Amino acid sequence: MARVNVLDERKIVEVPDGSLLVELDGKTNLLFACREGVCTTCLVDVVEGKENLEEPGEMESMTLSTLPPSTAKNPRLMCVSRIKGGEVKIKYVH
Numbered sequence: 014m015a016r017v018n019v020l021d022e023r024k025i026v027e028v029p030d031g032s033l034l035v036e037l038d039g040k041t042n043l044l045f046a047c048r049e050g051v052c053t054t055c056l057v058d059v060v061e062g063k064e065n066l067e068e069p070g071e072m073e074s075m076t077l078s079t080l081p082p083s084t085a086k087n088p089r090l091m092c093v094s095r096i097k098g099g100e101v102k103i104k105y106v107h
């Protein structure tokens with residue numbers, strides 16, 4: 014199992030290795046809307062373990078490229094991010 018450590022909530026959510034992190038919906042306070050990597054509702058800053066996420070796909074990369082650089086150090090969209098295994102620590106941006 015992989016672990017998502019939601020720092021804002023001091024909560025760790027376990028998901029199967031290889032899961033899309035839309036899995037966090039309903040298990041955390043993170044909100045989701047489009048679920049396609051377009052709207053940035055599910056934007057987070059990956060504080061640790063970014064190497065445990067698969068590289069962003071085309072749509073996520075395009076959306077992230079529209080954000081101002083000050084938005085987050087390691088911005089990712091949880092609806093379309095896939096965790097390989099291990100642990101990631103995230104902070105909410107919104």
Ligand code: FES
Pocket residue numbers: 044045046047048049050051052053054055056090091092093
């Ligand atoms: S829910 Fe819209 S980008 Fe993730």
